[in-house]
Amino acid sequence: MSGASNRLTFTEIEIRSYLPSGWGIGASGTGSWNGNENRYELEVYDPADNLWPLQVTGKEAAAKGRLEALRLSVDRVYRNSIH
Numbered sequence: 001m002s003g004a005s006n007r008l009t010f011t012e013i014e015i016r017s018y019l020p021s022g023w024g025i026g027a028s029g030t031g032s033w034n035g036n037e038n039r040y041e042l043e044v045y046d047p048a049d050n051l052w053p054l055q056v057t058g059k060e061a062a063a064k065g066r067l068e069a070l071r072l073s074v075d076r077v078y079r080n081s082i083h
Contacts, residue, residue: 007033008014008040008061010070015042015054018067018074044077052077 001062006079012030020024024045031042043051054077061069 001010006058007035008056008058008066009033010040010056010066014067014070015044018071019044020046020074020078023078026051044074046081052081 008035015025015026015030025031026043026045028043030080031040033039034041040056040058040061042054044054045051056066056069056073060072063069064072
């Protein structure tokens with residue numbers, strides 16, 4: 001997952017399907033690929049309207065599959081939000 005031809009992307013439906021109930025995608029939209037950091041980045045919000053950075057690395061997506069990497073990233077953000 002490096003280089004412009006291997007950019008990691010997700011649809012809005014894919015992202016929303018992994019977010020916990022009451023969570024949503026931030027105003028910046030469905031995110032974008034950061035080639036310098038080799039990761040997909042977007043902001044999501046919780047039911048209290050707190051913004052959380054969601055990042056899916058190209059390395060994790062290559063190792064586990066893009067949707068599993070998204071699921072794991074959402075799980076990490078959710079766990080951080082409840083601490």
